[in-house]
Amino acid sequence: DSGVTQTPKHLITATGQRVTLRCSPRSGDLSVYWYQQSLDQGLQFLIQYYNGEERAKGNILERFSAQQFPDLHSELNLSSLELGDSALYFCASSDPGQSYNEQFFGPGTRLTVL
Amino acid sequence: AQSVTQPDIHITVSEGASLELRCNYSYGATPYLFWYVQSPGQGLQLLLKYFSGDTLVQGIKGFEAEFKRSQSSFNLRKPSVHWSDAAEYFCAVALKAAGNKLTFGGGTRVLVKP
Numbered sequence: 001d002s003g004v005t006q007t008p009k010h011l012i013t014a015t016g017q018r019v020t021l022r023c024s025p026r027s028g029d030l031s032v033y034w035y036q037q038s039l040d041q042g043l044q045f046l047i048q049y050y051n052g053e054e055r056a057k058g059n060i061l062e063r064f065s066a067q068q069f070p071d072l073h074s075e076l077n078l079s080s081l082e083l084g085d086s087a088l089y090f091c092a093s094s095d096p097g098q099s100y101n102e103q104f105f106g107p108g109t110r111l112t113v114l
Numbered sequence: 115a116q117s118v119t120q121p122d123i124h125i126t127v128s129e130g131a132s133l134e135l136r137c138n139y140s141y142g143a144t145p146y147l148f149w150y151v152q153s154p155g156q157g158l159q160l161l162l163k164y165f166s167g168d169t170l171v172q173g174i175k176g177f178e179a180e181f182k183r184s185q186s187s188f189n190l191r192k193p194s195v196h197w198s199d200a201a202e203y204f205c206a207v208a209l210k211a212a213g214n215k216l217t218f219g220g221g222t223r224v225l226v227k228p
Contacts, residue, residue, distance in 0.1 A: 002157065033215065043204060043218035056215050090157060094214070103216060105150075105158040 003027065004106035006091050012112045018079040021109045025072055025093030031055070032074040033094070033103060034066055038087035049074055081113045116141050118207050120219035127195050128227045135190040135222050137205030145207035147188040148216070149179055153201045161203075164188060175199070200226040 003026035013019055025032050034046040036059075045058035049068035060066075063081075068074040078085060088110050092103035119138045127133050139145060147164040162173025169181040179190045188205060205219040 002159075031214075035216070042220050043206075043216075045215040045217065048215055058215060092158075092216075102148075102160065102163060104160075107157040 002104040002106065004091060004093050004104050006089075006106035006109050008109060009107065010110050010112070012114065013081060014114055015081055015083060017081050017113075018077065019081065019111065021076040021078070021089055021091075021111075023074045023076070023091030023093075023106060025074070025091075026095075026104055029093035029095050029104070030072065031094045032068055032072070033092040034060075034074070034076050035090040035092065036087045037090060037108070038084075041087075043090075046076070078111070083113050086111055086113045116209075116217065118205055118217050118219040120203075120205055120222050122222045123220070124223050124225065126225040126227060129197050130194050133190075133192045133195045133199070133224065135203050135205075135224070137188045137190065137219055139186050139188065139205075139207050141186075141207065141209065143209065144183060145209045146214075147179075147181060148206040148208070149173065149177070149188075149190045150204045150206060150218075151175075151201050152204065152221075158204065161190070195224075195226055197226050197228065200224055 005024045007022045030051045033048045037043045046060040047066050048056040052068050066076045088108045090108045091106045094103045117140045149161040150158040161177045162171050164171045164181045202221045202223045204221045206216040208214045
């Protein structure tokens with residue numbers, strides 16, 4: 001158990017819909033990262049937040065957005081869903097006190113768009 | 115362009131035999147280097163990491179990896195594989211200058227024969 005929690009574990013929805021994925025980082029971790037794992041794209045970095053502020057952006061679609069709240073949990077919002085958005089979405093957190101970057105991953109949310 | 119390559123998509127190994135998984139990276143500077151394992155239906159677990167110093171790194175579950183700067187490689191090894199090592203293995207790199215986001219290789223799926 002990494003200490004990172006993600007809900008829900010599974011999500012099945014239809015094209016055009018909007019969903020919200022939730023992540024709670026390890027206690028004390030200020031950084032949250034979101035990654036997408038799909039069959040065709042592999043594991044890709046989406047976005048990073050640090051203490052409520054967006055820190056880095058990767059291959060995140062404009063239909064996707066994220067935020068980190070004062071209690072440090074984060075949400076990834078996916079809208080106007082397409083079949084190709086079906087994937088496993090991981091959240092990871094890291095300790096800002098470290099000079100290097102060791103990220104601890106949650107169990108993921110499996111999104112299926114029908 | 116910066117990239118991480120795992121040349122082997124699948125590897126089949128007999129239980130008790132040795133295992134070596136290859137990873138090459140293409141970056142201007144030496145990045146932080148990681149190996150993660152993903153068991154079926156599970157999240158990502160960190161096996162080991164390299165930041166600096168001794169180029170032979172010991173990790174969990176009996177794994178080790180060797181950093182070779184001249185070859186831009188970070189290969190993962192295990193002397194004797196157990197059936198429970200069947201999983202997908204991901205090499206990943208991070209650059210502090212790039213916000214420490216992880217860039218993953220395509221993964222190597224390991225099958226263990228009895």
